[in-house]
Amino acid sequence: MTGAAEATAPHGPGTGDAPPVLALAGVSKSFGAVRALRDVSLELHAGEAHALAGENGAGKSTLVKTLSGVHRPDSGQVLMDGRPVEFHKPADAQRHGVAVIYQEPTMFPDLSVAENIFIGRQPRASLGRIDRGAMRARAAELFARLGVALDPEQPARGLSIADQQLVEIAKALSRDARVLIMDEPTAALSVNEVARLFTVVKALREQGCAVLFISHRLDEIFELCQRVTTLRDGAWIAGEAVAGLTHEALIRRMVGRDLDTLYPKLDAATGEVALKVHRLTREGVFTDVSFEVRRGEIVALAGLVGAGRSEVARAVFGVDRWDAGWVEVNGRRLPPASPTAAMSAGVALVPEDRRQQGLVMDQSIERNIGLTGLKRLRRGPVISRAAERDRARDWAIRLQLKFNRLSDAVNVLSGGNQQKVVLAKWLSTRPQVLIIDEPTRGIDVGTKAEVHRVLSELASDGMAVLMISSELPEVLGMADRVLVMQEGRLVAEIPRAEATEESVMTAAAGRTS
Amino acid sequence: MTAVTAGRSTRGIVDLVFRARELSIVLALAVLVAVTAAANGNFLSAQGLKDIFLNAAILALLAVGQSFVVITRNIDLSVGSVVGLVAFTVGDVLAANQGLGVGVAIVLGIVIGCVCGLVNGLLVSFGKVPALVVTLGTLYVIQGLDHAIAHGRQINAVDLPRSVLSLGNGSVLGIPYLPLITVVVMLAVGYYLRSYASGRDFYAIGSSPEAAGLAGVPVRRRVMAAYLLSGALAGLGGVLWLARFGTVVADDAHGWELQVVSAVVVGGVAITGGVGTVYGAALGALLLTTITSALVVLKVNPFWQQAITGALLLLAISVDRVLALRVARILRRRNARHGS
Numbered sequence: 001m002t003g004a005a006e007a008t009a010p011h012g013p014g015t016g017d018a019p020p021v022l023a024l025a026g027v028s029k030s031f032g033a034v035r036a037l038r039d040v041s042l043e044l045h046a047g048e049a050h051a052l053a054g055e056n057g058a059g060k061s062t063l064v065k066t067l068s069g070v071h072r073p074d075s076g077q078v079l080m081d082g083r084p085v086e087f088h089k090p091a092d093a094q095r096h097g098v099a100v101i102y103q104e105p106t107m108f109p110d111l112s113v114a115e116n117i118f119i120g121r122q123p124r125a126s127l128g129r130i131d132r133g134a135m136r137a138r139a140a141e142l143f144a145r146l147g148v149a150l151d152p153e154q155p156a157r158g159l160s161i162a163d164q165q166l167v168e169i170a171k172a173l174s175r176d177a178r179v180l181i182m183d184e185p186t187a188a189l190s191v192n193e194v195a196r197l198f199t200v201v202k203a204l205r206e207q208g209c210a211v212l213f214i215s216h217r218l219d220e221i222f223e224l225c226q227r228v229t230t231l232r233d234g235a236w237i238a239g240e241a242v243a244g245l246t247h248e249a250l251i252r253r254m255v256g257r258d259l260d261t262l263y264p265k266l267d268a269a270t271g272e273v274a275l276k277v278h279r280l281t282r283e284g285v286f287t288d289v290s291f292e293v294r295r296g297e298i299v300a301l302a303g304l305v306g307a308g309r310s311e312v313a314r315a316v317f318g319v320d321r322w323d324a325g326w327v328e329v330n331g332r333r334l335p336p337a338s339p340t341a342a343m344s345a346g347v348a349l350v351p352e353d354r355r356q357q358g359l360v361m362d363q364s365i366e367r368n369i370g371l372t373g374l375k376r377l378r379r380g381p382v383i384s385r386a387a388e389r390d391r392a393r394d395w396a397i398r399l400q401l402k403f404n405r406l407s408d409a410v411n412v413l414s415g416g417n418q419q420k421v422v423l424a425k426w427l428s429t430r431p432q433v434l435i436i437d438e439p440t441r442g443i444d445v446g447t448k449a450e451v452h453r454v455l456s457e458l459a460s461d462g463m464a465v466l467m468i469s470s471e472l473p474e475v476l477g478m479a480d481r482v483l484v485m486q487e488g489r490l491v492a493e494i495p496r497a498e499a500t501e502e503s504v505m506t507a508a509a510g511r512t513s
Numbered sequence: 514m515t516a517v518t519a520g521r522s523t524r525g526i527v528d529l530v531f532r533a534r535e536l537s538i539v540l541a542l543a544v545l546v547a548v549t550a551a552a553n554g555n556f557l558s559a560q561g562l563k564d565i566f567l568n569a570a571i572l573a574l575l576a577v578g579q580s581f582v583v584i585t586r587n588i589d590l591s592v593g594s595v596v597g598l599v600a601f602t603v604g605d606v607l608a609a610n611q612g613l614g615v616g617v618a619i620v621l622g623i624v625i626g627c628v629c630g631l632v633n634g635l636l637v638s639f640g641k642v643p644a645l646v647v648t649l650g651t652l653y654v655i656q657g658l659d660h661a662i663a664h665g666r667q668i669n670a671v672d673l674p675r676s677v678l679s680l681g682n683g684s685v686l687g688i689p690y691l692p693l694i695t696v697v698v699m700l701a702v703g704y705y706l707r708s709y710a711s712g713r714d715f716y717a718i719g720s721s722p723e724a725a726g727l728a729g730v731p732v733r734r735r736v737m738a739a740y741l742l743s744g745a746l747a748g749l750g751g752v753l754w755l756a757r758f759g760t761v762v763a764d765d766a767h768g769w770e771l772q773v774v775s776a777v778v779v780g781g782v783a784i785t786g787g788v789g790t791v792y793g794a795a796l797g798a799l800l801l802t803t804i805t806s807a808l809v810v811l812k813v814n815p816f817w818q819q820a821i822t823g824a825l826l827l828l829a830i831s832v833d834r835v836l837a838l839r840v841a842r843i844l845r846r847r848n849a850r851h852g853s
C-alpha cells in the first residue's frame with residue numbers, strides 16, 4: 001500500500017480505495033410540506049459500522065427507507081459499489097444484498113416464527129417444495145447465535161416486543177447480507193440481549209459486512225460503531241469518526257445546544273401511601289409481589305426483560321387478572337381485572353407496547369392525546385374541540401413533539417414522536433398514581449431529559465409514580481427507591497442512597513448477597 | 514430448554530385450535546346426517562348422497578378459489594356472475610357448433626373466467642381500489658353482459674354435445690365426475706398453498722400486507738394470481754354447471770357469491786386474511802349443501818334454510834373471534850411465563 005493510499009483511507013483497515021458498498025449522494029425527500037431529508041450524503045463501507053444519530057423526527061428512518069427501496073429520493077442518488085442504482089421496491093434492495101431491520105416490527109402474526117424469518121426464501125427440498133425441517137433447523141441455529149430461547153414453530157402472534165425484535169434481527173441475519181441496516185434494533189432489548197446482538201454484528205462486520213446502526217442510547221453507538229453521521233431536521237450536520245468524539249459533542253450535534261442535566265430529579269416530600277400492592281400473585285407469571293408507592297415518590301421496578309415487571313403493572317391496572325392478593329389505591333381496594341375501576345380510582349398506565357396498545361394510528365394527534373381525558377373536556381354532552389386542541393398543543397410543546405399540524409394522523413409521525421403522543425395522552429390526565437412502562441424507550445436524548453423533568457415535577461406535585469425501566473442510569477437517576485424483580489418475584493428493595501449499578505444488577509441477576 | 518418445550522406444547526394447542534375447525538365441521542356433518550337419516554331413510558339412499566355431492570361439488574370448487582382470495586385479505590363477489598356468464602356463453606357456443614367437445618368447453622370456460630379474474634385482479638392490485646367495491650362492480654357488469662348476450666334466450670340440454678352432458682352426470686368407478694374434479698383441484702391447491710414458497714406468500718400478504726411488501730413478497734403479483742385462480746375456477750364451475758343442468762338461462766348462479774363466501778368463512782378461512790385452508794372451505798361448502806338438502810328432506814320451509822345459513826355464518830365468525838382471543842391470551846401467558 002502506498003503512503004498516499006494510506007492517507008486517503010480514513011475508514012479503517014481493509015477498505016482502502018474501494019468505493020463504499022452503499023452510499024447516498026445529495027438525497028432529499030419530502031412528504032408534502034415536511035422536508036424529511038435535505039441534501040444528505042452518507043457512505044457505508046465494508047467492514048465498518050456506521051451510526052446514524054439525530055433527534056426524533058430528524059429523518060433517520062426516512063433515510064433507512066430510502067436505502068432500502070421503500071421511498072424513492074426526490075433528488076440525489078443511491079449508489080451501490082460506486083454506481084447509481086434505483087430501488088423501486090424493497091425486493092430490489094434485497095436482491096442487491098441489503099438487509100433491513102425496520103423500526104416498527106414487520107411481523108406476520110398468523111405465520112410461525114420460522115416462516116416469518118424465511119418468508120419468500122424458504123429452504124427448498126425436491127420439486128421446489130419447502131423443506132420445513134431445514135427451515136426450523138436454520139431458525140433454531142440463528143436463535144442459538146443470538147442466544148435466545150424461541151421456538152421456531154411458535155406462531156408470531158402474542159410475541160412480546162422484545163421477542164419480535166429478536167425475530168426481526170434473526171430475519172435480517174438470515175439474509176447473509178453485504179449491508180445490514182438496523183433502525184433502533186435494541187430499543188426493546190435488555191443489556192444481555194444487546195450484548196449478544198453486538199457480538200454477532202461485530203463478527204459480521206469483521207467478515208466485511210457494512211453496518212448502519214441507529215439508536216438513541218449513545219453508549220451503544222460508541223461501543224459498536226467506527227463512524228457516525230448526525231442529522232438534524234432532515235439536514236446533514238456531521239459525518240466523522242467515533243474515536244475522539246465525546247458524548248457531549250455528539251449530543252451537541254444532535255440537539256444543536258448543550259444539554260443540562262439528564263436526570264433533573266427534584267426532592268419531594270413523600271406523603272401517605274397512594275398505591276399498595278399486597279402479595280399479588282398470578283400463577284406462573286409473578287408470585288407474592290408486595291410493595292407500596294407513596295405520594296411524591298418515584299419508585300422504579302428494575303430487572304431483566306422477562307422478569308415479570310410489565311406483567312405486574314398490567315395486573316395492577318386491571319388489564320390482566322390476578323390469582324391472589326390485592327391492590328389498594330388511596331386505601332380503597334380495586335376490583336380485579338377492571339381497568340375502568342383503576343382509571344376512576346386515579347390510576348394511569350402507560351403501556352410498554354405503545355404502538356399497539358396506546359394509539360389509534362389513523363386518528364389525529366389531538367384526538368389521540370384527548371382520548372383519555374374525554375370526560376374532563378366535556379361541556380355538556382359534546383367534547384369541546386377547542387379544549388382538546390389547547391391541551392394537545394400544550395403537551396406537544398412540552399414534550400418537543402415534532403409535527404406538521406395537530407390534525408395530522410399519528411401514523412405519519414416518526415417512531416419516537418409517536419411515543420411522545422402516548423406519553424402526552426397519559427400524562428395530561430394528571431392521575432394520582434402513574435404507572436409508566438419504559439418511559440423513554442425510543443425517545444431522543446433531549447426529550448429524555450424533558451420526560452424526566454416532567455415526571456419529577458409530577459411527583460413533587462404529589463403524584464405517586466411507579467416506573468419500569470430497563471435503562472439503569474434512568475433507574476438510578478430518577479428513583480427514590482428501586483424494587484428489583486427476578487423471575488416473577490420481588491428480590492430486593494434498594495433505597496436511592498444505596499442504589500448503584502452494581503447493587504441493582506446483582507439483585508436482578510439473582511445473586512443477592 | 515424449558516422455554517422450547519413450552520413452545521412445543523403451545524404449538525400443540527394452536528394446531529389443535531385450527532384443526533378443530535375442520536374436525537367440528539365433520540362432526541356437525543355427522544350429526545346432521547344421522548338426525549336427518551333417522552327422520553327419513555331416503556336421505557341416505559345412493560341417489561340422495563349422490564345429489565348432495567353433485568350439488569356440493571360446484572360450490573366447493575368456487576369456495577376453493579374464493580379462499581385463495583380471502584386468505585390474501587381480499588374478496589371476490591363476482592364469482593356467481595362468472596358462473597352464470599360462462600354457463601350461458603359456453604352453452605351457446607356448443608349449441609351453435611355441434612362438433613365441439615368437452616375439452617373445448619372446459620378451456621373456453623376457464624379462459625372466460627380468467628379474463629374476469631384478470632379485470633378484478635388488475636383493479637384491486639394495481640388500481641388500489643378496495644376489493645369489495647371492485648368485485649361488487651364487476652358482479653353487476655358481468656351480470657349485465659350475461660343478460661345482453663342471452664337476450665332472454667335459454668340453452669337446452671338437447672342442443673348440447675353428449676360428452677358435455679356426461680361430464681355432469683357420468684361417473685368413473687361409481688364416483689361422479691363433478692366431486693372428483695373438485696377433490697383433485699382442492700388437493701392440488703391445498704398442497705400448493707402449504708408446501709410451496711409462493712403459496713405461503715398468500716398467507717403472509719393476508720397476515721400483514723405492509724410487512725409482506727417490506728419482506729420482498731411480490732404483493733401485487735400474488736393478489737393478481739389469487740383473482741386469476743378464483744376466476745379460472747369460477748369458469749370451470751360454469752362449465753360444470755352447464756354440464757350438470759343442461760338447461761340454463763342467463764344469470765343462473767345469481768346470488769351464489771354469498772353462499773360461496775359463507776362456505777369459506779364457515780370453513781374457517783378468516784375474512785381478515787392470513788388464516789385457513791381450502792380443505793376447510795370445501796368442507797364448509799359440503800356442510801351448507803347438506804343442510805339445504807336435509808331441510809328439504811325434513812320438509813322445512815325454505816325460508817328457514819336461509820336463516821340457518823345466516824345463523825351458521827354468525828356462529829362461525831363469533832367462534833373465530835373467541836378462539837383468536839383465547840389463543841392470543843394463551844400465547845401471551847406462555848411468553849410471559851418463560852420470559853425471553
Ligand SMILES: Nc1ncnc2c1ncn2[C@@H]1O[C@H](COP(=O)(O)OP(=O)(O)OP(=O)(O)O)[C@@H](O)[C@H]1O
Nearest residue numbers: 031036056057058059060061062412413414415416
Ligand atoms: N409517510 C410519511 N408521511 C408524512 N410525513 C412523514 C412520513 N414519514 C415520515 N414523515 C415525517 O418525516 C420526518 C422524519 O421522520 P423519520 O421517521 O425519518 O424520523 P426519525 O429520525 O426516524 O425519528 P425517530 O427517532 O423518532 O424514529 C418526521 O417529521 C415525520 O413526521
Ligand SMILES: [Mg+2]
Nearest residue numbers: 061103414415
Ligand atoms: Mg425512526
